[in-house]
Amino acid sequence: MVRSPRTRSTTERAHRAVTLQQVAEHAGVSIATASRALHGASGRAVGEELRSRVLAAAAELDYVSNAPAQALARSRSSTVGLIVHDITDPYFAELVAGVTRVARESELMVMLAATFRDPQLELEHLRRMRTQRADGLLLAGSGFTEPEFAARLAETLAGFAEEGGRVVCIGGHGVDADLVTVDHRYGAELAVAHLWELGHRRIGVVAGPAGLVTADQRLDGVRRALDARGARLAPRCVAAADFTRDGGHAATLELFTARPDLTAVLALNDCMAAGALSALRDGLGRAVPAEVSVVGFGGLPFTADLHPALTAVRLPVERIGSRAMELLLEPPEHQGARRIVELEVGLTVRASTGPAAG
Amino acid sequence: MVRSPRTRSTTERAHRAVTLQQVAEHAGVSIATASRALHGASGRAVGEELRSRVLAAAAELDYVSNAPAQALARSRSSTVGLIVHDITDPYFAELVAGVTRVARESELMVMLAATFRDPQLELEHLRRMRTQRADGLLLAGSGFTEPEFAARLAETLAGFAEEGGRVVCIGGHGVDADLVTVDHRYGAELAVAHLWELGHRRIGVVAGPAGLVTADQRLDGVRRALDARGARLAPRCVAAADFTRDGGHAATLELFTARPDLTAVLALNDCMAAGALSALRDGLGRAVPAEVSVVGFGGLPFTADLHPALTAVRLPVERIGSRAMELLLEPPEHQGARRIVELEVGLTVRASTGPAAG
DNA sequence: CTGTTAGCGCGTTCAT
């Protein structure tokens, strides 16, 4: 069985890896038997005798199966795509941890891509995931409300689904796909209720960029919670900025410039809350919580080490990630029905909130 | 050209994706021409006329190339593997950010895996990356000094390299591969020098688990820095624990139980430093920096928001990640020569260090 | 239980 010695382009791999073919020859069996012995599927079991001979041969030759070839033959890549906004945000890091944990247990590879909240980039990554023929897609980024983007996203996802790919969204999306989320509005309600009970009536909101579903939901929750108490969220009581620490810092300065009389600020994510604390302390010279109370959103571990320790809406982030991955794996029972998993939110009260100043 | 209608197993993708074949037919050209028009390689250029017809057909049919098939045909997967210890550690998150940024620019997919500092898991992931025929491997985890593991690691990497895969390590490894790192010893030296100048003579070290190359190097740096000043690092002045926030907390308690007279503690990573601060404040009731000074290692953004703001050895983490990815892409000029890129470390002095108490 | 064989979708020689 002579192998035709085609010349190789320089970009090609230097030496070929051991193939199933070689294992089969080495074990003196057919290639099919080798495949079955190694993966135990199709055509039922293999005789004990041959099975062990194949395994021995594989071990001896240091055989490593070729996933791309398997993917081609089975039209399943054993790979899932995970798209996040910003991995340096502990929220997404934790999410990724949850996803990868389940993925490993299921012997799936995770392809990671970050959008940095750029819709264009998101579409680009999506396309790339399609190219890779990912078996599934976890969308933790996205959530842009901009209509044209939403349309293109829906289109791309439809294409992906049509080819048999599964999609699970994390956090609110305008997309018709399975969803793992929390009740962001209720979370905001918890935060407002807490502040309200402490006597706060002038509450500012450090918000994320407009046009992100999750951010909008949280803000909406604040609004409704205040409405329910006969209060109103004045426009000047909301400052929007990047969903980052520095964004939170800037937004807080802006907020207190417009409304120096605020007694509490609710940041719509943990990173922004960290920025808010810093702005209040170093930029504005307001004591927390003596003069101003601060609440975060997420409640990730690092918020316990902020100063003062942050009161925050608690999201089960690792669970969100792992549940999303699980959902991707469980075949949907009812064809076509959109599955929605809503996990619980809570409030972790720590030192950054206190009674409203006189 | 009748397509044999094989029945599909249920695990297979529902509907086939558009193939190059179909694009070619739709454009009325051969499959080879379609391929060339779409990727512009091999057999030189394609006539303007046909080229645009192919492009139009591809767009019309929403053609998305099949990466596994390409990988099989070209023996290149356009995929790199990235192995980290713990993504929830901001250090690794930042590293991942650097890697993915460059990967995107180079149109490469990144497969992420986390070891949680389990050598077994690391080997398992490595194998999986081989299976995927990753073009390259970025090893940010690993760094275990345990001989048997090192041997198996070397073996696996050798196999990977033999098949044409490239490997770049991040941080010290006992592995003979290209390396991007910093001078951890010098970083430790900076920290010790800083504390020494402030008058500290009884310095404790909150160390990571033994058997990690990086941790060992940092500890060694401390040792040498103290030696150079005629001091000694007593065994009881070193407490080891997990490289995590809680590990740092526990180790600090242990440290001060054994040596209540310490005036400074150097944590060998940022997370542990966060734990140290918490232990000193809440567990031990020692004021920082009035009674005890604390230095971290990494200097990631979040350390600025700790209380007090952390003095830390500053590592260019994002750069480390991006340089590693770049190194993976640059073909080595001198065959066989191991490339080592060493990036600069510095010291960020903030509020957690001060003069040694009386 | 085991072997034979036909594709999976694409890149790439080799003719034309």
Next chain:
DNA sequence: ATGAACGCGCTAACAG
């Protein structure tokens, strides 16, 4: 410049 045909490594029918 274009097309025909082979093979990449593997899975899954099908035949024994």
